[in-house]
Amino acid sequence: MVSISDTKKLPELGEIVIVTVKEVTGHGAYVTLDEYDNLTAFLHISEIATGWIRNIERYVKPKQKTVLKVIRVNPTRSEVDLSLKQVTGEEKKSKIIEVKKDEKGANFMDIIKTKLGYDLNQIKEIEEKIAQKYDFIYDAFEAVAIKGPDVLASLDLKPEVIEAIEAESKKIQIPHIEVRALLEITVRKGNGIDIIKNVLSSVEGSKNNSKVDITYVGAPRYRITVTAENFKIAEKALNQAIEKIKTSIEKNSGTFKFLREESKKTHTNI
Template sequence: MSAQVSRLPEEGEIVIATVREVTGHGAYVVLDEYNSMTGFLHISEIATGWIRNIERYVRPKQKAVLKVIRVNKARGEVDCSLKQVSGEERKSKLIEVKKNEKAQAFMDFIKARLKMTDAQVSEVEEKILAKYDYVYDVFEEVARKGPEVLDKFELSDDLKKAMEEESNKIQVPQVEVRGVMEISSRKPDGIEIIKTTLAGVESGKGSAKTEVTYIGAPRYRIVVTAENFKVAEKSMNNAVEKVRLAIEKQHGAFNFAREESKKTHQS
């Protein structure tokens, strides 16, 4: 994962570098993912406009996200740019690095625990990367959906168990959207109608979990938890609309008011 993938990076590639030395013309950097290969960051590629002090932008030992703009394969020289890296590219690269670091820690622990060889670890990682962008992604999916995710791979039971236990260390970020429904019915069996309707929207499966709790007649709280607000909002809207239609079909009264949403973690 952090090993050298090829001898030289490609032009246009986003890389992580450590600033080694700052000069009057720019900075020499070490490309972390390419076996500490040296690259050069010219002063004209550090920032737009005139630069009075390079160290305002880059300093020795500092980590930087750079774009490879020229590669001389014959001489093994790499020129980089800081100013050509977009905010989105920088964010994406830092996420990639963080995922790789976490996955490396997980795999190192599993390797030691199961006494695996480097070749065996590489084989497992290759299987994962055939289905996921990053090795870390499989651990995250196990944390979200459960160990059944690993059934798609040909892995030993011991390895699956170890991977599941490492996945349990991940705190899965979740969001919670809430609201209060006021529901009433004049029918003799109105209470049963309401109970049956609310039970029909509760769900603990899929990408969102919906719970309804009784506050006090005629008020009921509905809470939807999901991995992001888009999924949560869609599930909330669907559930509320389902309740509204069912209650109004039975000539009951329905009203809904939103409460403040919040971010949480899956326990």
């Protein structure tokens, strides 16, 4: 174990941390904790992977950044031990997202500081107000990108600050979920094609944070695509559109079938 200065803050037991590998030895690796002023901690070889390890550098290399879990903290002696093998895939993913949010949020606030000519105390005050509602500064910018600046109305921010946040939020690519289905529609009437076109047009467009698009595949098939900020909203909009189409087509003595297709993540703006 590695001794760390008593005057420096230590991480908590079980905490997931980002580290930079400092030195690899035959019995483990010395790393620095990125979020704790680069304090040094230790990753023992037994906590790198299960089974026998022929070459430690297959798992960790000098200067590499990685995600580890705190498995022992001795406040009295200021010692910290870490584990790689105890970190789950979900924990690693969540930590990386957290770090990226922190970095992006800090970058946005630096831009606003320069743009508005604010000092550090003014920026800190803004961050404290944002923290009343959001876990991460970046989350406020993302919320504005998705729903507009009205989401900040309760935070008592100056108009110039809200305007600056809105301007920076436009740089964010909002991920959206896309759900699709293949429709088979027939209406055996003289004006059947017009009926189908009118029914499909009635469900197209943007509504309730979702967007519905319908494309012609080839008689009698059409593809309906719904894009929304998350799967729940997209799925609800798709089901409502399909039900409306089905009811309208059957009222006109037509036939209606649909087949769900694979959903996917996109960066399409609604």
